Amino acid sequence: MNTPIVLPILIPLGTAAFSFFFWKRPAAQKTIGVLGSCTHLVASLTLLHQVYHQGILATQIGNWQAPFGISLAVDLFGAIMTTIAALMGFVVAVYSLVNVDNQRIGYGYYSFLHLLLMGVCGVFLTGDLFNMYVWFEVMLMSSFVLLALGGERRQLEGGFKYVTLNLISSAFFLTALGILYGMAGTLNMADLALQLANGRSTGMVITVSMLFFIAFGIKSALFPLFFWLPASYHTPPVAVSAIFAGLLTKVGVYSLIRVFTLLFTQDTAYTHLFILIMAGLTMVTGVLGAMAQNEFRRILSFHIISQVGYMVMGLGLFTPLAMAGAIFYIIHHIIVKTNLFLISGVARRYAGAFDLENIGGLYRYAPGLTILFFISAFSLAGIPPLSGFWAKFILVKSSLQIGAYTIAATALAVSLLTLFSMTKIWDKAFWREAPASNALRPNTDASKLMPRERVAYYLPMILLSLLTLVIGMMVEPFFQIAQLAAEQLVNPEAYIQAVLGARP
Amino acid sequence: MELLTAIVIGGLFGAAIYLLLTGTPFRLIIGLVILSNAINLLIFVAGGLTPGKPPLIAVAEKQLLTASADPLPQALILTAIVISFGVLAFTLVLFRRAFDRLCRPLVDLEETDRQ
Numbered sequence: 001m002n003t004p005i006v007l008p009i010l011i012p013l014g015t016a017a018f019s020f021f022f023w024k025r026p027a028a029q030k031t032i033g034v035l036g037s038c039t040h041l042v043a044s045l046t047l048l049h050q051v052y053h054q055g056i057l058a059t060q061i062g063n064w065q066a067p068f069g070i071s072l073a074v075d076l077f078g079a080i081m082t083t084i085a086a087l088m089g090f091v092v093a094v095y096s097l098v099n100v101d102n103q104r105i106g107y108g109y110y111s112f113l114h115l116l117l118m119g120v121c122g123v124f125l126t127g128d129l130f131n132m133y134v135w136f137e138v139m140l141m142s143s144f145v146l147l148a149l150g151g152e153r154r155q156l157e158g159g160f161k162y163v164t165l166n167l168i169s170s171a172f173f174l175t176a177l178g179i180l181y182g183m184a185g186t187l188n189m190a191d192l193a194l195q196l197a198n199g200r201s202t203g204m205v206i207t208v209s210m211l212f213f214i215a216f217g218i219k220s221a222l223f224p225l226f227f228w229l230p231a232s233y234h235t236p237p238v239a240v241s242a243i244f245a246g247l248l249t250k251v252g253v254y255s256l257i258r259v260f261t262l263l264f265t266q267d268t269a270y271t272h273l274f275i276l277i278m279a280g281l282t283m284v285t286g287v288l289g290a291m292a293q294n295e296f297r298r299i300l301s302f303h304i305i306s307q308v309g310y311m312v313m314g315l316g317l318f319t320p321l322a323m324a325g326a327i328f329y330i331i332h333h334i335i336v337k338t339n340l341f342l343i344s345g346v347a348r349r350y351a352g353a354f355d356l357e358n359i360g361g362l363y364r365y366a367p368g369l370t371i372l373f374f375i376s377a378f379s380l381a382g383i384p385p386l387s388g389f390w391a392k393f394i395l396v397k398s399s400l401q402i403g404a405y406t407i408a409a410t411a412l413a414v415s416l417l418t419l420f421s422m423t424k425i426w427d428k429a430f431w432r433e434a435p436a437s438n439a440l441r442p443n444t445d446a447s448k449l450m451p452r453e454r455v456a457y458y459l460p461m462i463l464l465s466l467l468t469l470v471i472g473m474m475v476e477p478f479f480q481i482a483q484l485a486a487e488q489l490v491n492p493e494a495y496i497q498a499v500l501g502a503r504p
Numbered sequence: 505m506e507l508l509t510a511i512v513i514g515g516l517f518g519a520a521i522y523l524l525l526t527g528t529p530f531r532l533i534i535g536l537v538i539l540s541n542a543i544n545l546l547i548f549v550a551g552g553l554t555p556g557k558p559p560l561i562a563v564a565e566k567q568l569l570t571a572s573a574d575p576l577p578q579a580l581i582l583t584a585i586v587i588s589f590g591v592l593a594f595t596l597v598l599f600r601r602a603f604d605r606l607c608r609p610l611v612d613l614e615e616t617d618r619q
Binding site for chain 1: 524584
């Protein structure tokens with residue numbers, strides 16, 4: 001048993017269970033929640049360090065030999081995702097100290113936040129498809145609770161759509177699993193990769209792969225399956241939106257990348273072209289949706305959809321450079337997107353509303369916040385030298401290399417439109433004077449932050465903005481890690497060997 | 505036997521999707537229940553039906569000598585049942601809360617008018 005692999009799952013579980021003992025005692029839960037996420041971050045960094053130096057790690061739960069037991073396997077991609085998830089968990093845990101009200105915290109907010117992190121990390125670390133389904137359910141259940149916790153009218157309305165569509169997605173996942181088990185007789189991903197490579201009927205395999213595509217497509221909000229996302233992400237407290245925006249769709253993208261690099265590579269001319277077309281449509285519809293919106297968090301929600309298109313585009317191109325681009329894009333996107341949602345919360349704290357028509361003048365009253373927004377928003381749009389520029393640069397370069405000019409042009413046009421809708425927020429919320437209709441004018445007593453609030457709000461945002469800057473300025477080491485991870489994905493032999501052991 | 509189960513599964517999937525598409529919350533929940541049952545049956549059949557041969561090792565032997573039923577699909581179904589039960593319980597409560605809060609009855613207004 002290899003303990004470092006299990007720790008990123010066990011630590012959130014322990015934290016969640018422990019803070020259930022402090023039901024309705026917010027102060028204790030806050031302490032436990034932040035300490036737990038701190039430990040989680042350290043454990044994930046250790047795992048990343050170990051995977052980086054020793055290569056792919058695997059462990060068999062309960063010492064049942066693969067492929068009979070449940071395997072946990074972590075390659076560099078999984079380790080990177082775990083680390084980023086833990087980092088977002090930590091950042092949001094700190095931010096929640098002041099953003100989430102004491103009643104929600106008393107009723108187990110931090111417990112469910114950690115259960116969500118456990119589910120997310122479980123998906124990243126598992127080497128077994130059915131186990132992945134179970135982790136998905138763990139993640140979904142806690143996200144349902146986080147979304148509905150508080151029971152406001154809007155939350156329940158958004159939760160209704162979110163829950164229904166995600167249940168249908170799980171149903172597709174389970175159906176695909178059942179048929180795949182019938183075909184291959186195993187659910188261990190490494191073993192499945194071997195079985196599917198050994199001359200199964202390609203038609204059946206592609207049919208099953210499309211079932212997986214729909215299941216994960218709903219989770220990662222691909223065109224035309226994204227409707228649950230903009231309907232629900234703007235309803236819960238900002239801290240919850242932020243962790244959802246950072247992690248949940250990316251879990252879907254991770255699973256897509258995992259199954260379409262390891263399992264379904266029989267007919268890439270068909271499947272990956274299909275994925276590429278869907279990616280292009282996702283980018284375009286997402287950004288057009290964002291341009292039509294006028295509410296801070298709804299604009300950001302539609303941008304998640306369009307950005308998911310870029311990550312999936314990397315998978316669709318399916319060259320080593322494009323996969324590296326996709327991984328780099330995911331790293332950049334999780335950091336920037338979470339940060340933008342966190343910023344929207346503080347902007348609302350100052351200006352009193354999310355609706356862009358009713359707010360303004362933040363540049364004058366909160367120059368620090370303005371700088372943070374500037375860094376993140378223009379990184380999202382892909383302005384050099386910020387991290388988003390490099391992410392898009394790698395993707396566009398890799399598509400030009402193999403002559404996929406249409407998708408390259410789409411990606412460039414969409415990033416221009418992204419810039420347009422970011423300038424809309426910039427112009428209305430930050431740059432212009434506050435309109436007379438703004439009930440809670442900035443700089444009134446009600447919008448002043450306590451020193452304690454100031455620290456808990458600004459510390460996470462500054463941390464993430466600095467990270468964006470660092471990735472943008474020193475792109476080389478980050479890109480190298482992404483490239484290593486992409487190599488492991490494109491050549492799955494090492495992964496298979498790590499899980500199944502050295503067998504003939 | 506497999507053919508018969510396959511037809512039943514097809515019927516269940518069809519009914520579930522029809523109910524999901526009607527757009528009434530009450531029918532939606534019934535649709536989800538039927539859908540999860542259909543999938544459980546599907547996993548059961550996809551693993552291959554081997555009636556009358558339990559995977560039990562005889563007292564004198566050390567391993568299974570004859571082909572026998574695959575126990576894994578049943579374990580998978582058991583897990584899926586537990587999960588779908590939990591999720592369904594949560595969904596019911598959420599829908600109930602939502603419709604208490606949104607001041608609409610659980611069955612759509614249109615539906616009650618027709619009766």
